[in-house]
Amino acid sequence: MKQWLPKLNFFYRKRPRSNRRQTVKFSPPVILSAGFAALIAVGTLLLKLPFATEQPITWLESLFTATSAVTVTGLVVVDTGATFSGFGLTVITLLIQAGGLGFMTFAVLAAISLGGQIGLKQQMLAKEVMQQTSLASIKQTALAVVVLALVAEAIAVIAMTIYWVADKGFTDALLESTFYAVSAFNSAGFVLSPNGLVDYQEQRFITLLVSVLFVIGGLGFSVIYNIYEQRRWYKFSVYTKAILLATLFINLAAMGILWLLELNNSATIAGMPWYDQAVNSWFHAVTPRSAGFNTLDTGAMTESSAVFTLLLMFIGGGSMSTAGGIKLGTFIILLMATYTFLRRREAVTLFDRTVPQDLVMKALAVTIVYLGLIFCGIFALMILNQLPFIDIAFEVLSASATVGLSRGITAEVTSASQLILVFLMFAGRLGPLTLGYFVATPKKRYVRYPITDIQVG
């Protein structure tokens, strides 16, 4: 139950007493939170500059936009394309890149630093997950993240520019492509039109490319790196296999369910040929788990689809990715732990491997903190606004899971509610455990108490 967040051993490693004073002792949750907060502060200032916008925006609008960009959420209170100047859009693009890529890089550094700090068993775990053990390879690995991301984005920019060049001319095609490639790979969900990607709902090349980018970004770095290094299924780690299979299964199941739910909805897919129905069902099946782009009018989808989308947002994507939610790994462990208990087995297993008990406890803690956060968010917004429960639940889930889908109330809710959404995006991006870290100061206890029994269920 120790080591719930890997410590950066640059900061923690014990040094000779004489050197101690020079060591700055901050744990990763603190560094992470401070880094994101600083980035948001800088972003807020830059976006508030007169030449960042076509018409003046309020401080709250600036804070909301900067937070949404840094946390790669994509919820907006102003129309991004119409409000911001070229400078403003460049700032937003950089905030997205720093928030998305920066987080992935930091997560890698934090996870890899496990290697030098703890016992052989954990080193083997770190090796299995990260394929890295030595501190020497940290730099190389972090570099690999950056290179992989930039290469993926560059390919997307080239492809989109070629597709759009006849329509929009070279400069506009290139600029738009860059914005969308960065926004998509980082699962940011930022768009240039108030309709989202609805204008492109029949440009299958664009919507499929965007969805491929954010599905990859949402897998999580360790999975991408594992695939990139190993290339063969049988060589993949248990975690990589689990994430890939779960992603495939959930995406296809969700596509089928949403297709059925929207089949007769003339406001969404009812009037389309079957292949456009398929592409848009696919898009709205995969977008809720991290990206937040929409090719259909989210508010016009059936309420049943909205309820189903709540579940997808709650689950989220891979760990150490641009996605939010409780994360796919957590979801898998919750289901496996329940199944294990019902079958009266002793240990949770996955692909013939045992899942350690403390990971199950971690999954439990993540889920409870997350449920608590969401409940408080919904409850607060219900009190502050006279809006339908479904819209508020959707908005709160979307912010907490850094998804960015909205049924259209983001700009409509009270200022206090928008500040709450800012907090939810921030907390959702840092993850429930980082939040929990600030709530409960870690403190080890060495007393052992006799066992008791509590009635459950």
Add this chain to the structure above:
Amino acid sequence: MKQWLPKLNFFYRKRPRSNRRQTVKFSPPVILSAGFAALIAVGTLLLKLPFATEQPITWLESLFTATSAVTVTGLVVVDTGATFSGFGLTVITLLIQAGGLGFMTFAVLAAISLGGQIGLKQQMLAKEVMQQTSLASIKQTALAVVVLALVAEAIAVIAMTIYWVADKGFTDALLESTFYAVSAFNSAGFVLSPNGLVDYQEQRFITLLVSVLFVIGGLGFSVIYNIYEQRRWYKFSVYTKAILLATLFINLAAMGILWLLELNNSATIAGMPWYDQAVNSWFHAVTPRSAGFNTLDTGAMTESSAVFTLLLMFIGGGSMSTAGGIKLGTFIILLMATYTFLRRREAVTLFDRTVPQDLVMKALAVTIVYLGLIFCGIFALMILNQLPFIDIAFEVLSASATVGLSRGITAEVTSASQLILVFLMFAGRLGPLTLGYFVATPKKRYVRYPITDIQVG
């Protein structure tokens, strides 16, 4: 992780081979489910008899009413007082008594049978929880449940009859008192008026008495028995102390929150003097965790109150009680396990006692199965009905947690939806683990696999 539901060792005890054929081997979940199903079937038949009702009802209405009575839920599709004859009301009263008391008695038998079956450690646990170890005392203990319940009900009947006799005359006062006493102590929430107890919202004696009855009934038998036997706080078991403190805290906090949320709502408490506001806030703070009676118009309460009530219904009351929900013990363990993890402690503790790991796993399993059940129920009802999300979520939670509060849509939803509600009441009463028992056949596995790592959160 074994022994998630205590086996009845009358059925499980190994006998000499020659006697084996005579032994009927059914596990408690099967017996429990079959018993409830049989009771519901008999109830459905009896309530469908021509002389059970003033005007004919459909089979679905009969099934719904019988299920609601046996599972002590209190959701209704017909106006109980106006629809059923004296015979019908007697049948309903008996169904409530059998469903509520029968379950408690059975639960006691099941829990106590732990004693003869398993190791010394569990015997000590059983002793701590039930204050009983020997098989000989089962009969005595089960008898104590019945006697305690009947005494409590008898006192309530006498008190209410005296209060009402001037108003209603002796016979009516006695009959109504009996109906309400049984309905209240078993947390059934059945009433004789379509307005619930709204007509009595200023008869503070009645509403407080009813709330005291269902709060006691919702504590769970083992707590009541523990208090009855020990009488002193310091002698109470850890479980008893935890349940009493949590009940007190949740009830008072909920009372304050609901009072604030309804303060300006002229459809509920805004026009009342402060003491009636207090009594009715108290009533609606305690009713969602098991009882389902209402002294205010549930549908007229603010949507914020409805959202808060969802949480109370989800938590529910004590184990082995007339309440539903995930149960208070489960809720406490979930919170404690999360807190333990965040503080990086090794073991979950409560009142200087260690909570065994398999109880934490049980709490996790209960919660996940329950969340799955509720989500599927809400999703299905959203598809089948064009009704607001808040009303459907409220109805599904109310049925699954056998609460019986409604925002007024029970009779309005489609027949298929009513059948789903019947299933949810049934599943909710049996408990998520009994349901899980049928989904996953228990099977022990003796292979041990190497440890793996899964990224979580």
